[in-house]
Amino acid sequence: MSSNSRRNSKETLKHLAQYFEECTGLTAVHGVQYIGDRKRTWFERLIWAVIVTTSVSVCTKFVLQTYHKWQNAPVYVTIGTALVPIHDIAFPAITICPETKSNSSVYYYPDWIGRAFDKDVEISRVDRLKFEYISMICNRTYASSNFTQQKFDADIHNFLYNITPRFEDTFTNCQFANLVENCSEIFTPIFTREGVCYTFNALDRSKLFQKDVYQFSDFHQLRKKMISPYPRRAVSSGVTGGLQVELRAFVKDMDYRCATALQGFKIIVHDSSELPTQTHNYLRVPLNQAVFAALSPEVISTKKNLESYSADLRQCYFDEEKDLSHFRYYSRSNCEVECLGYLMENILGCLDFYLPRANISTPICGATQLEHIRMIERILATYISNTTSLNSRLEELLLKLIFDVAQSEELVEKSATICNCLPSCSSVEYSFETTQSDYYWYYFEGHKEYKDREYRSLINIHFKDAYYIPMQREEMFNIHFKAYAYYIPMQREEMFGSMDFIAYTGGLLGLFIGFSFISLAEIIYFLTLRIVCNAKLFGRKMWYGNPNC
Structure with a gap:
């Protein structure tokens, strides 16, 4: 230098x-x-x-x-201090599923189970097909090697509907808001994993499903034109302000091989815009028992200024952010149903009998697929419970199954998107407290002679309190995705x-x-x-x- x-x-x-x-x-x-x-x-x-x-x-x-x-x-949920009356929110949909799966005079499962699994006994193809139909709603833990059908057609729906105990034999008395109602007008049949169930206060199928979804008979369809507002609302709290139903089951129809040792009725409480699933809160009503369930609504909304945050940060979807293929309204439950259907259709090439399908030609999974169905259900349950690493966790679980069935990176990537089922930014859940007592219906009605041949059960579902605590009292507005208005008791806001x-x-x-x-x-x-x-x-x-x- x-x-x-x-x-x-x-x-x-x-x-x-x-x-x-x-x-x-x-x-x-x-x-x-x-x-x-x-x-x-x-x-x-x-x-x-x-x-x-x-x-x-x-x-x-x-x-x-x-x-x-x-x-x-950046988001937190606060609870407010003002009181909001319960009639400002909708009464939940109530779905009732009998544990008794079939009318014994039409089809009695115990008569066929031994014959169907005995290799030395020959039964006709039609009888074996019927047995495998009913096996889809009975105990699903039997080895799939005992079955023969990989795919079913739509006849399974007709069969399950025809063997179900008659509606008028099961529902004996219905009341809402202390007014007697015609049970057949306020309940509509639907398919669930339990088989044929009946739902109250759910949206009509034209408002619940997309137009191209296949519908069986009059399932999911309201029996009469309901007065506005609908879904119904409770005008008061307590046992006189809710739904009360008396249910019946016959001794001759009791079947402990098809169902379980728990007999009676399963009651699923869910939102009117949702399809009832296993993930919803439910309670059991035993035979000859009266069960009273006091509901507490948990309603959450999200301020619009959080739209600038990603869905993963705010941990919810606004209704316009995630479209569903089969349902008109987004909810976490409906999203999980679509996820389950997508996995089944793309891995197994078929759908479980109760899942919505856009194409009537889509095959229904046969009894030989029960093991794979259970595996996919476990994958979905595990995936949803591990929300911290959604994509990697789903990919790991899917690959364990896909290597045995099919190999597709596109399936893994698309599944991660479809199955990313965050809660809805505006949602309502119902928690409940129950009390239970013996139901001595035969003394009250003076029919002691019926005591040994039938059972009765009573279920009353009502709001616990006349008011609930909101986070913020706001002007009532119409939440589009729910098709009815809410006052908002809890709300997501910016943390920072x-x-x-x-x-x-x-x-x-x-x-x-x-x-x-x-x-x-x-x-x-x-x-x-x-x-x-x-x-x-x-x-x-x-x-x-x-x-x-």
Whole structure:
């Protein structure tokens, strides 16, 4: 290096040092002026450099923690203090599934189970087909090697419907809001995993499903034109303000081989816009028992200003964010049904008999597929319970099954999208408390002679309180995806907005280093405008400032 180059380098370093001293001497950031003050000792300047560096490091750590919290947990749910009457929300849909699967005079499962599984006994193809039909709603734990049918056609629906105990024999008395109702007009038949069930206060199939979804007979169809508003609402709390149904089962129809040792009725409580599934809250009503269930609604909505956050951050979908193929309204439950159907159709080439299907020609899974169906259901349950690593977890579980059935990366990727079933941003759930007692119906009605040949059960479902606690009382508005209006008792809000982040960060910067907006402006000034102005005032070579100062 030449002597001129060394001289120029020394001059540049000297000018930088001079400019740094001027900058630190004028800045409003506390402590920095002592570092650049050449009149102080090196020890003092070193101590202040350590102090300022430590403060900046600690402040940076806290700011990064705040930023991480802002990015990863920006939403929280609060509970309000105002009271909202329960008639401002819809009464839930109530689905009743008898544990008795068949009318013994039409088809008695115990008579056929031994013959069907005995290799030395020959039965006709029609009888074997009927047995495999009913095996789809009976105990599904029997080995699939005992069955022969891989696919069913739509006849399974006719068979299951025809062997089900007659509706008028099962439902003997219905009341809503203390008014007697015709049970056949307020309940509609539907297919669930339990077989034929009956649902009250659910949306009509024209509003629940997309137009191209295949419908069996009059299932999911309201029996009469309901008065507005619908779904129904409770006008009061307590046992007189809810739904009360008396149910009957006959001794001759009891079948402990098809179902389980738990006889009676399964009651599923769900939203009117949802298909009842195993994931919903349900309760059991034993035979000759009266069960009273007091409901507490848990309603959550989300403010529109959270639309700027991703669904994964706010942990919910707005109704326009995720469309479903078979349902008109998004909910986590409906999404899970579609996910289950997609996995079955693309892995097994068929659907379980109760799942919605857009094409009537889509095969129904036969009894030989029960083992694979159970595996897919376990995959879905495991996937949903591991929401921290959705895609990788689903891929791992799917591949265990796909390698035995089919291999498709596209299936894994699309399944991860379809099966990402976050809650709806506006949803309602129902928790309940139950009480139970013996039901001496035969004494009350004076029919002791019926005691030994039939059972009666009573279920009463009502709101526990006349009011519930909302987070915020707002003007009632129509939530499109639910097809009815809500007052909002709980609501997702921002944990940290942009202004909250700025205020929090500014507080930390001010606390540790006395930094403010003016301090930032000074730094920018010294790095840009002051250099330009110095060059203009003193010449380009004097960019570092007045040499006489």
